[in-house]
Amino acid sequence: MKKGILVALTILLMVSCKESDKKSTPNDLPVTKNEAFDTLLENYYQDGLKINPLNATFQGDNRYNDTLPNFLDDAYEKQLRQYYSEYGTKLKNFEDETLSESQKLTKAILKWECNINLEGLGFTDYTPLDQMWTMNLMIGQMAGGTGAQPFKTVEDYDNWLSRLEDYGKWLASAKERMIRGIAVEDVLPKSLIKKVIPQLASVVEPKLQDNLFYSPIKKIPENFSNEDKTRLTQSYGKMITETIVPAYSELHDFMKSDYMAAGRESSGIQGIPNGDAYYAHQIKVYTTTNMTADEIHKIGLDEVARIASEMEKVKQQVGFEGDLKAFFDHVRNKKELMPFTEPQQVIDNFNAIHAKMKPQVDKLFDKQPKTAFEVRRTEAFREASASAEYNPGSLDGTRPGIFYVPIPNVDKYNVYSDEDLFLHEAIPGHHFQISLTQENQDLPKFRKTLWYSAYGEGWALYTESLGKELGLYDDPYQYFGMLGAEMHRAVRLVVDTGLHSKGWSREKAIQYSLDNEAESEASITSEIERYMANPGQALSYKIGQLKILELRAKAEKELGNAFDIREFHNQVLETGCVPLALLEDKINAWITNTQTQK
Template sequence: MKKLSIYIIVVQLLIACSAPPKEETKTTEQPSLDSLLHQYHEERLKLFPMDATMAGDNRYNDRLPNNITQEYRSQLKEFYTRYRDQLTASDRSKLSEEDQMSYDILLWECDIALEGLAFKDYLTPINQFWSWHLMAGQLASGSSMQPFKSVKDYDDWLKRLDVYAVWIDTAIVNMKKGIAQGYVIPKVLIKKVIPQLSDLDHGPVKDHLYYNPIKLLPADFSAEDKARLTKAYEEMIQTKIIPGHKKLNDFIKKEYLAAGRETSGISALPDGKEYYNYLIKQFTTTTKSADEIFALGKSEVERITKEMEAVKEQVGFKGDLKAFFAHIRTKKELMPFTKPEEVIAHFNAIHEKMKPNLAKLFDKTPKTPFEVKRTEAFREASASAEYNPGSQDGTRPGVFYVPIPNVKEYNTLSDEDLFLHEAIPGHHYQISLQQENTSLPAFRRILGYSSYAEGWALYTESLGKELGLYTDPYQYFGMLSAEMHRAIRLVVDAGMHTQGWTREQAIQYSLDHEAETEEGIIAEIERYMAIPGQALSYKIGQLKIRELRTKAEQELGDKFSIAQFHNQVLDSGCIPLKVLEDKINRWIESVKKG
């Protein structure tokens, strides 16, 4: 992520406002598992309508969260408790193998959600990386997941903006409570939020980001609808959006900044240690301890360093590894572009180059279309490359977004690796195949577990040579650099949040071990400060998938099929790592008996 994939962030962040769920009519007979899963999915979409929007289900496009209120959190607690109780009342042993997997996944969903509701993350609702003011802006641009094709689409977005305006007020109230109770984010992060809000807290209305949908009004709208919607959007921006962002920005500049903490890690919060342990479990779907992850990270950094040294020698560079990092950061041959469209064409060329080998590794490919786009200007300066999923029906393509804030300084070092991770066969294959798999229960077609999804994407980076890429040693070094980046995350994330590391220590450790620019490293470290634990998921997931592949290769020998292994990993959708491991072990045994 590079900024972490937007898909995983959105799935775990954006939860929406709805009326409290109606109580089901009580009967003496327990619903079947299929019925229970269907009910869960349908009721959950009302509570999490952004998940529906992302999947292309437009029934709830007029709903948006006020996800930081006690009322909403109480609804979630009732919802997850009720479904957990109904699920555990059934006899798992009598279910089919596939149904047992669904049982285990739903139980995990309920348990992890209920555990998370014990913490006070709602008191720190704003940061520079993962917050509603950023996602709302992306949706408001008119070129993201929120559709603007019909008159109803335009009216739906106005209704969401009504709730977003209230969310802003709630966020200010919660941050004031957070100051009083010792729940605040680091001062250095608060400073990064201010320019984001400053872009949105003033007019002219017709130049405002939120006015973009009006500039994109479909030609077939009636003159009456065009006039009505134009007036409604102007009024919304003038009376709610601009004043709301100004109020929020003024509060953050005049009050919140002064209250910001100087510490880097979440352990500084009242229940920070316990919360970080929870976040490890949530994001990695494992029971690993912070100390274990910290040690694993250091071990991986040492292993990858040795591989980097070998590439440095291969290209004939005479200095040490740190000097080589500096060399490739500024190597002119790695910065060949003068126009942003050349960067986009470069990624499309990578796709063409690998196509002949894709069929050897994958016999199932998604039907969902795919595009490479430049990141929108309003967030490009602070964004990283990311993937936004297409819709379940394939009418909205999956999009690989590439930020190009300064094309002349755009470095191609990791582009082959980046395309494998963010696009094909990384996030686009995994998410699209999951959404398209109608044999899965509906709730499993939209699930997102960071350790699985990011673990898969990082695993696919290692497939480059098998796909005909990494023929240039610098591109292979780019792959090693990306893997090193994820290994470093284990060290610095756990380091800051449990080992007493400062922001500056984490930055220096990264500078010492990877080729990222200092500016990029600072943004990454501050990301880990803003969303503790999420960055752990990549390497933990990748190592598990690689471990399972190695085990299958060793135990199956000539019976091993890489395409079939990939089918096994992908065809159950996004699942916790323990569930995946159990599935692969069963597959290995079945092939042996074959």
Template structure:
């Protein structure tokens, strides 16, 4: 079934629609039916997942949080995708301009992959330590993210949204109980990571609670009565709703769920099985590669990158084998120079300052959306990785690079220049902000995310460090290689865990033997892969495709090749499946000749 669906998707991916997307001077299509279809699809997507609307800066859905686990919601979601699949089949493809043809193909792929996902019972494991909806929601509670707290209505909207969220939170317990009876349960190590996340929100003083944060930023324009009313309402909400609901989760997870947690590590040990992992590979790589193919590719890439690491080890004069050098880098005091968290933020700002004069040489198009570096919120930083949070579509909210700093004295900088390139500039910030700012794209594509493209681009940009004035210290260049081998290792351990019977401990050991990250960091990473099979594959698969296409273009165009134009061609589309990107670049090469 999965292979048949994938073949059907490919039929649309290779349609002759892959010329360069619409330029600003191209005449708009007269196909009003397709334009409306895209607008309706986007609006319907906001209704299905209002969090997407909020993150995009659309305030129309700021009270909404559906019970994503209910039968009614699932029926609504399936009807949504099936109806647009049918509408799409009635569109005259040849009447569309190039941007619209790309949108047609992207939409078709998006519908197919979402319908396929609904054939699995993954929602019987709705909570994990990194990817579940409660973590996204709690970020909004911090009053420093997409949910606005500027008007009295904003504050009332949030209280309504909290009530709706708590309905979903209660449904997660019901679903997990069903999962326990049918064999859909998390591994024990993941459950142990989840429990403290709920404990943090179940205890403590109201005024120190995460959900009290909006009270601390009440605008000065509010009247005294408004301030007192909102403060009282929020205090009651925390004490009588938030804390009891999260305590109920702690009790359930500790007393019922943890004892039933599984000892196996891979998704193939659950009823989801190998078919689900194949689906996840397709979702996250947008290819039809098999687990075995990816595993072998990972082993090959690890071997290649280790050879480059050996050269750096010799350059700095280290005596001992590569694994000894990993430990040396992990513990080298000069690579852990900070005593205050503010110094970490200043360090990242300095990286940006070094790069600024070189950016124009590599990028013709650059975003206007503002950018900031912030510390990851304390409630999640012990289990979170560094990440990028996109700005709003209207540009009023900046793109934000969040870095966890739980223990500042041990914050090692050896891989942090490459981290900034990936998560910030020119990685996620350039790619996502340019996608959102592109007026030629329909709205649904401005917030669309395909990990192979988005994460592949971010990993691709890490290798630009020297061109951008970075990696002057060989240890920091070693950090770039460490980041790359980390993504190559993911190909090995993710497929190992989910298709070859590897244990959590085997995956941790393989990583320790091949990269310089600490055991605690590696353990957190392996548990991340256990929670979301396949996601970790997207980085290296996407990066290798971008490198392949760049080399193909440079060889074909010779002196006509312009790296800035290649990057423009890649970035102007926003996130799309890799096959569509390859067809587009091939068409650009042909036109450029």
């Protein structure tokens, strides 16, 4: 099993859906919901939380906050295989004729889930640490005391201690797994190892009070008794000095020496045994299609050419006389686009973008979430290698959705794509999509927490195209920012498939990106290394966006004056995270029903 579970947690995004529960039979009799099927779904969800308690924590369910399975243990993988196999078998007991329309869709989704996860379990994860996606980074985020793991009660503090004890076992297993990886020549590229080493070193902090894992003690609530404060302070100190720091130190030394010596010179997943089969699986996971790497590479090349022609128009609009590559450098280095001196100014700018677009949102969306929303700076320990990201609020709405913005060097922070970035990560992108799902009481619980990257990231990229309709992109540089972001996703199709199926080097992928987009070399390097760490994930954005755009164009053409953009958005968002083929089926049915009602 590769990184599927942990990656899903790292980018844990949740989505929405609501369908009719009735269907007309040939006798016009309604098919009501099958209660036995709903019981199966509830059991699937509850058993899933027991197997992966981190999912429960991220959803605001605190029942399992004191445990952390060893995802690298063979016994755990056996348990996971049994879980998906048994529920896949149980699904066969329910004929479609006995299910409502909503339940039929849920059955198709659950069948996909069981099959794709069982397929993933056929691949062993020999690289449990990387610079972007892995458990150590997730736990570090929680350790800061402001993430999904709560630190409000004495029990919360004790739960984290218990979870850290389990985490120590995972850290030991990670080293053992990487040693096995060396033996079978399944290791990280050297360039990624170089990025992991300082991340590990940052936790090996000799001064206890400055250690990341000591953060909750600095925020210990005043209402705790003095006895509890003393006990917890001592316990946390002991956990850090006797478990966490030694484990990180051992991993750091190992990766810096033996593991670095064994590191791959190749950049793509082709460089490991069975790499081609694994990449085909990753394409299926992240695009929810059966597309091949060659097909996706061709789409990427075509999209890069199309978007470049649009960029030329903006270049001419602002009166720049050099070629497009020179214009990229102009945008990257234009001092007027780097106006900030304090990180808070970056945050304030995003809040101003939100205020600017608010009056137009109602014209495109009649269903909007109740969950609160915040913009925050990315935590210092992961800021240097992090991308902007959205973390969802809790299912009960008590924790807001958070848009995290890395600001490693505020003097170099370029605003040219901020409007586009806000649309994608926040509103109406991930925050609308995820929060509406979490607030939807008509969904089975497991569907509220599903994440299919082609749908979720496809939706977020689609929303970037709505900027002008939302009163944004009146500045040509901000519109160029949208084109730049779309180009970035098109480039991803080319470089991800290039790296993992065509033998491209890291350096060739970096150069292709520099030649075709306006991101800085440092940013592009970080992105390319991200794709190296998780093959296929970068494909999901553009493949999903293109499908949603295709479905909107089809609906506009076939419905004519009956087309309602708000209802189209309802149809897409109501479905929640589903494989793209199921989304297409739903939109086609909506078009047909709307035509019938005309």
